[in-house]
Amino acid sequence: MTDSGIALIPRPTVAGDETAALRRFHRDVTWSGAIEEGGMGPGTPAQKADGKAVHHWIQDGRWVVGEFEQDQYLEDGTFVLKWQLHWVCGWDPANAEYRATVADCYGHTEVMRGRIEGDRMIFESMGELPPHLKMTWDASSPDSIIWRNEMTFDGVEWQLIEEYRMVPTG
DSSP states (O other), X not given: OOOOSGGGSOOOOOOOHHHHTTGGXXXXXXXXXXXXXXXXXXXXXXXXXXXXXXXXXXXXXXXXXXXXXXXXXXXXXXXXXXXXXXXXEEEETTTTEEEEEEEETTSOEEEEEEEEETTEEEEEEOSSSSOEEEEEEEOOSTTOEEEEEEEEXXXXXXXXXXXXXXXXXX
């Protein structure tokens, strides 16, 4: 039998400890809370929000996919919009860091880099153009995750967009 070169073909990565560490932050959840005044851009009003996230694992557990959505209302209860986000997250062995891609209903896409520090998972924008986003999941409580979304235009001063206590649904 002749060598077909099969040994030279790169093999898929195997989900390891880094990927397993993501599971505690990617649970199916619901939340209710508020979006800060100016959080959706200069001059935008404060809003109320009710949301949910559903996750599933793909490619033999290498990547987690999250479908996020939330209904947003003015303080008086007037419906404003349904926000939606598609999230793909996992360990990137070539760069030795967590990476995530996002695509939302505004047509916004980007790649983010992340890290886990104890009970917190933090992802930040990688792009050159502002604003840059920082999302933090705090899983220090067994019965909820505190999720915080911030933005910066100068890379120094972070402004809170929204923060929610996310409650697992299952």
